[in-house]
Amino acid sequence: MNWAVIANPDKPGLQAPLLAAIRILHNRNQTVRLPSSLFGLMEPHPGQSDNKEADKPHLVRCTNENESVSGSDIVLVIGGDGTILHTAQRVMNLEIPILGINTGRLGFMASIQPQEIEAAVEQILAGNYEIDRRKMLTASFQGILPEKQGEGTKADELTRVFHALNEHLFYKKGHVSLISVTVRLNGQLLNRYLADGLIITTPTGSTAYNLSAGGPIVMPGTDVMVVTPVSPHTLTTRPVVVPLDSKLQITIDEPDGTALYAYDGIQMPIGQNPVTITASPNHIQLIRLPHQTYFQTLRNKLMWGLDQREKRE
Structure with missing residues (x-):
């Protein structure tokens, strides 16, 4: 072997x-x-x-x-x-x-x-x-790789796709001010978040940053994803659990280009183009x-x- x-x-x-x-x-x-x-x-x-x-x-x-x-x-x-x-x-x-x-x-x-x-x-x-099969989440949006900026490529010409085992995260540079994020679920407005950040997590990632931010623990294998705000400005804003077959559309309401996006700890700048988050076709296998x-x-x-x-x- x-x-x-x-x-x-x-x-x-x-x-x-x-x-x-x-x-x-x-x-x-x-x-x-x-x-x-x-x-x-x-x-x-x-x-x-x-x-x-x-x-x-x-x-x-x-x-x-x-x-x-x-x-x-x-x-x-x-x-x-x-x-x-x-x-x-x-x-x-x-x-x-x-x-x-x-x-x-x-x-x-x-x-x-x-x-x-x-x-x-x-x-x-x-x-x-036994094999413990862990599902992932996909984020896709139009954007330019940082190293390709200035080379004549238009942002609308390049679709970027990332797969996360734990979470997708939206936040602001330096965490010195709140970020405004609009979330739509299957085309309908879910909420406009004003918070330190926003986490979209898998069940696997529910015991990571999501847990620290007050989100629920979700047993792996459950077909859901969780939308968890980080320190929201409105105290009644709570995490929301949605079906895994949902389509989330995330829009950053920040015109100054200070927003950041990260998947499983890998971060990059992000513009105002909407980010679509869905169930990923990918998965990993853990030995139990x-x-x-x-x-x-x-x-x-x-x-x-x-x-x-x-x-x-």
Whole structure:
């Protein structure tokens, strides 16, 4: 079986779990496809005696992450949920499942701890796991890539399409003033928001920025998306849950060009052309092991039911 490994080489503390994972896979005759960006952390590594390529029969050096993923059966992501969001842009609709090893903070999607890697690999090799299919949302609008501005391309000639596993976000540069956003649902006015920002989230993203902004937790697999204002000027403005087959049209009511748009943390300037948000044709697959359930993850990560008095006793 071929395993791609994706991680952020600049994150501290990566080397130990990376070497442990490769050693575990090496000992089970698994092929590891490693992007060049991670090879600097491979000193030493299992199966390597004198740093020669010939001594790494189960370790394939790939030019980049896309090459690593393209020949793999499973993608092993070492990091936090941010690293999984990064990986989602590379694996969406490839039907290659992701196993997340959490070296970040909460880790709702990267739910395996470093000390559990060996047990997780054993379960997967035994076929003892399930696939958790996570849907995405698409945003499309007319606009020019920042690096193409000034080259004669008209904004109306270029349609930009982005797919988000967590959320699409609209906000203002610097967050020093409110942003005005008009939202239409299937052609009908939903609301005109005056807020610090506006989040359109998937069920997967409901435990991310949406949760911090007071939005609801939505169980993955539920066919909805959530419209959540960030610190709205009107206190009665609340998050709204809408069907996944809805068509949202977002219009930025800001003539000064200070509005920003982000999908899964990747930000860019945005003009006043309407943004259409719909269900994406893309998805990702997360590996869920037998002992894992969504609500168990919520209880552990959010410390539901934890009595602090018990810790003091």
